[in-house]
Amino acid sequence: MVSSFCFCVAVCYLPPADTCKPVDSEVFFQNLLRQTYCYQRKGKVFICGDMNARMGLNSDYIEGVDLVKARSVIDCGENKHGDSFANFLSDVNFCMLNGRFSENEFTCISTTGKSVVDYMCVPYEELDYVSDFKILPMTSIINGTAHIPESIPDHSLLYCDFKTSLNLNIETNANKVSPKFNVKSMPHDFLSTAEIRHDVMQTIARIENYIIAENDIQHAYDEFESLIKTEMKDKLSTHKSHVGTKRRKYKPYWNEELGSLWKKVCETEKIWLRFTGHSSKKRTLKEDYCHKRKTFDRLNRKYKRQYQLQQQQTLEDKLSNMNQKDFWKSIGKIGIANERKRAIPLAVVDNCGNVTNDKSNVLNIWKNDFETLFKRNEDINDHLDTTICNTEIDVSALNEAISREEVVKAVIHAKLRKAAGIDDIPAEVLKNEAAIDLLFKIISGCFNLGKNKIAADVVENVGHAQMKQKLNFDKRHNVIQNEFCTGDLVLLRNLKRKKALGMQKWLGPYKIYDIPRLSTITLMDSNEKIVGKYRQNNVKKYYEPETMLEEDSSEKPDKDDEIEENINMKNDEQDENNNELDDESIFLTQSTFQQSDATFDLEVDDLMSFPSPVLDSGDDTACASNGQPRRQCVG
Structure with missing residues (x-):
C-alpha cells in the first residue's frame, strides 16, 4: 500500500x-x-x-x-x-x-x-x-x-x-505461529484414497478452466495449494514452531557471584531513584548504589580476564601436543573438524555396483582411476574445436511442450529435508502420482500461456520496433524528412562565409533539380547548370520579394497610412518650432525635439557656413550617403 x-x-x-x-x-x-x-x-x-x-x-x-x-x-x-x-x-x-x-x-x-x-x-x-x-x-x-x-x-x-489513522496492510512476523509438518514418514495413502481422488479430479478440472478459459495461473496454483495443504492437515502430524523467538546471549565466564551482585545493583538503583525523602538519606542510597556498581564492574572485568587467560593457556597446550588436530578443532569452531575422520574408508564400488573392501581391489581401482584422471587425451582438442566452431545448434526442443516425464524427473530429483518455500509445501508431499498430475497441468499451462503471450507481443510490437529502429538510424546519421519538392526555389547556406569579410550568409536563389535520396537535394542555377548535391539542413525555402511585399501590404494597409500621416504632422510641428528660433542660433534644445521622433540630415557644408558650430556628439551619429559625409540627428 x-x-x-x-x-x-x-x-x-x-x-x-x-x-x-x-x-x-x-x-x-x-x-x-x-x-x-x-x-x-x-x-x-x-x-x-x-x-x-x-x-x-x-x-x-x-x-x-x-x-x-x-x-x-x-x-x-x-x-x-x-x-x-x-x-x-x-x-x-x-x-x-x-x-x-x-x-x-x-x-x-x-x-x-x-x-x-x-x-x-x-x-x-x-x-x-x-x-x-x-x-x-x-x-x-x-x-x-x-x-x-x-x-x-x-x-x-x-x-x-x-497513534495515527493511517492503515498499512503490513503483516508482521513477530511471534507468528506456523505449523510445521512431520514429513519424515509419509503415509502410503497420501492423495490416493477414493475420496481425495475425486477432489483431485475436480481440482484438475478447475485448474484447466482457470488456465484455458481465464488465463489465470495464480488461481490455478491456489487450487493446487489448497488441496495439498488440506491433505497435509488430515494425514500428517504437526508440531508448532514459533518464528522470531528471542535468541539469548550469554557470557561463558558468568557465575552465581556475578548474578547475585547484578541483582543487588538493580535493587539499589531502583531504591535510589524512587526515594523522595531527606537529602542525607538520599545521599546514603546513592553511595550504596555506587559502591555495589563499582564492585560488580571490578569483578566482571576480573572473571573476564581469568577466562581469557584460561582459554589462551588451553590453546597453547593443544598446540604443543603431538596431535594438533584438537588445536585446529578448538580454534576453528566451524564444524568441519567434527566431520573429519581419522582415515579414508577403504572401500570402493566395482563395475557391478557392489561395494568391496578387499585391499588389493581397492588399491587397483584407485590406481586406474588416477591414471585415467591425469592421462592426456590427444583427441580432446579436436573435439573442443569441433564443438566451439559448430554454431548451428538445434534449439527447436526448447519450443516443444513440457512432457510429463520431465515433471516426474524434476520431482524425483527434488532435495528432501529442506525448508519449504513461500507456499509452505515441502518436496516430500509431491512425490506421488496425484501431485505430479496436478503439477503437470499447471506447468504445461504456464508454458503454453507464456509461449502464446510472447508470440502475440512480438507480432504486435514488430511494427513499433521497426519504426523505433528507423528513427534511431535517422538520428544517428542526421537524417531528416524531405521538406522540398523538385522545382522549388531555395537559398543555399554559404559554408565558406567569413563575417570579417562581409560575405553573405545565404547564396542563391537556386532551383531544386533532383532529390536523389532522403535529406539530399541537387541544385542548379538560373543558367540550368548543376551546382552540386547538398544536405537538406543547409538550404531553406526562398520567397519572392514581390510576394512578401504584397503580403505585408495586404495585412497592414491602414497602419502604414497612419504612421506616414503622423510623421508628416510631426514634421510640420517641428518646422513651426524651428521658425521661432533666432536665425544666428544653432543650439537645439531638448524641448525642440521633445514630441518628435522624425529624423533629418544636415550636410557638412551647411554646418560649415554657420559661425562657431556646437553639436553634442552624444546625440548624433555619423553616416555616409551618396559618397559624401553626412551627420544624422535624431530628435
Missing part, C-alpha cells in the same frame, strides 16, 4: 557546556529552528536526542497563551543549555514528552549522579496523537535481554507510542 504519510525525526546531540570543544547553544538551536521550518510542511516533525540541557522548572510553553498540559519535574537542576532549549521550544511551538505521562524517570544515571538531559519533543497540536511515553533504564533492558554488555551505558532508552 503506497501512502503519502511522512514522518520526519530530527535526532540531535548538543555537547555539554563544560566540554573541551564547546558549541554555542544559541547558534545550535537557531540552525535547528531553521531546519524545523523547512521540514514542517513535508510531514509530522519530531525532535529527540541528547541535548545536555537541564530544564529544571523552566516552562517549554507560554503560560496563559498555549493550552498545553503541565509537566512534572523530577530534576530541578538548570544550566545554560536548558534556558536556550526552553526558549527554542517556545519559539517553535514544541513541547517535551518528558514528565507529561504516568512514568517519569531520569534519562542519565551513573555513579556521578542522575539527571534529565534526553528529550523527545512534539508540536503542541500533535501531543494528542501520542498515546504513551516511557523512559526505560539500561538495567531493566539488560535484565529483559539476559545479556550483560562490556560497559553499561549511562543514558536510558526513550520509548513513545504514536
